[in-house]
Amino acid sequence: MSAQTQHQVSEFLADRHPFMPEERSERLEVCRAYGRRGIVKLVEVLFEADYSDDEKCGALALIYGLLSTQELKVEAIDAETVEAATALLADAGSSPNTRANAGFVLASLALIMRGRDRLAAADSIGVIADACLDKNPGVAVAAAAAMANVAKFRDGWATVVGVTKAVPSLVKAMPTNPAVVGAIVPLTGLFFEGTDVVLRAGAMSRLVKLLREAETTLDKKCALQALRNLANNDEGKDKAIQHGGIEAVVERLGDEDADVRQLAAGALLTLCVALEAKQLFMDCGMEAVDAMCALLRDDAEHVRNNATAAIRCLSELPVAKAAFVRGLVHDLDLVQSVFGSSAAGPMCELLAVRNADVRASASAAMAAFCATEAGANDVVNALHVVKRLTTVLADKSAEFKTHRAAAEALRVLCTKYEDARKVFAHLATTGDLAAGVRPQMVSFPALSGFVVKK
Structure with a gap:
């Protein structure tokens, strides 16, 4: 074939297969991105009204998965992720899944100081407190996780206590959202001022009720720890006694989980410093005494240690000491180790x-x-x-x-x-x-x- 023929054929091919430039869209695709701008691009999706709720939900899930290091958290905070997630958590028009993902993103960012500072600056604590009361369990649990991660640090504790509606919202949410007790624990454990705020919000009656009805091990542990924290002052002891705290704790002495048994014995140790609490324990009958004696034989050392201390405290009441000695009479080694x-x-x-x-x-x-x-x-x-x-x-x-x-x-x-x-x-x-x-x-x-x- 001649060169001329080849040239003519190539021209015909160009006519048959013309070059069509690709149309580029300004709309980003929501997918896993790599490189330094991955989080930044995903956060841009959260601010744009053109993206659907499902796409924003997916973007939040991807962001949450990327927040595995402190450096990535800082990058997300600088990209205004806190502001975007707070807005979506507060948006009643967003789906529950989107709002729940927003809550978990805030919970992750709250683990570093810069994140907690940005949460305070963005007025996120009030939004999170409201979300703890949400009717959707997924949203409420995510918000509770965010509040707990903020409250477990000293600076975050001050931020939560400083927001007027935060603690009352947590207390109000207890019956329907037991996960909020995870935030009550650090609020009552770091400073006595937190204990006072939580007690004034009427937490004790709800906490005792939650302890009686708790089904998961985590809920039992959080309720017992919060109860013990609140009982570290006289007002807390009085309220626990008034609302049946002794009986509720005794019910958990035989729990199948060792940590729950340890916390129950520890809560009794704190509560039974009060004479009235010792008497109420004895009113529970020999079943309570036998349950405490059984803890002295527990496989877990930390359970045995708490039980020993609690029994010694209870035995300041002569009738209680007589009951415990009667319960241990056939085990001389235990009698010697507890009482001598x-x-x-x-x-x-x-x-x-x-x-x-x-x-x-x-x-x-x-x-x-x-x-x-x-x-x-x-x-x-x-x-x-x-x-x-x-x-x-x-x-x-x-x-x-x-x-x-x-x-x-x-x-x-x-x-x-x-x-x-x-x-x-x-x-x-x-x-x-x-x-x-x-x-x-x-x-x-x-x-x-x-x-x-x-």
Whole structure:
């Protein structure tokens, strides 16, 4: 083919396939962008009215996914993401998904100081507080997450407390949006002023109700922590007692989650500093005592530690101490670790009960207490201890190990204390017990030296 023919053909091809320039649209496509301007371009979508609600919802989701580092958060803040997300969260015309995504974006940005500063400058806290009351659960939970992330920092705490409607809105939202308690916890935990503000908003009654009705582990943990924070002052204790806080906490002592059990024991420790709270705990019955004793055997060390401290606090009430010693009587190691020989008084009372197993365990405990000087002093100061130990020794139906424990305790007491020796000598030679004690002298000859032969 000649060159001329080739040229003519090429001209024909140009006619058949003319060049058509691509029409470029100013409208951006909402998709995952890479590079330094990815977040900036996505934020531009949020400000433009031409984009649909679905596109803005998608842009917010992409922005939230990109906020993985502090540097990216700063870039988003500089691109006015806070202002855009706040406007969308406040926009009742936006879909619940869009508003929820806006709330989560604000929650992420609140984790750095510049983000919290921008939230304060953009008046976002009031918008977030209103959103916590939203009828849509997704929006309300996202707003609660944002408020919690703001409140957990000192500067954010001051910002939230400084917005008049913020705390009342959180308290009002509790029944329908338990997630707001995640913000109540830091508000009441950082400074006492926050506790006062939350109590004035009427939080205690709602918090106790929430604790009783909570189904998720997170809700239980937040409610217990907030209750304990509020109970750190006298007004909080009084309100907790008034609204049934003791009973609500007791109900959570047997929870399947170890952290919930720990927080429940810790809340009791704080509440039961008050005498009235101790009495209310005892009004819950032996079920509450048994539940606390069970925590001493918990697999989790932090649960055991809180339970030990709470039981010691409750045991400042004598009737409570007697109940706990009764609940632990068969576990001498636990009695020793919680009370030491200070349990001698209540243990002495158990020497006189009808249950033979209880008397046996109480006798063993008395012998163990007498092994130390301080323990022997505690035992000898227990009312009627020599008579009750002698009664156990004279009991023909008791096992040998029970007789041996009672005899050992009596031997130590009679060796160290003249008054104890006189009482034992009298009981062993006269009265109803003498006939039962006399045969035991053969098995435990050390006791015969304390008896004056006539």
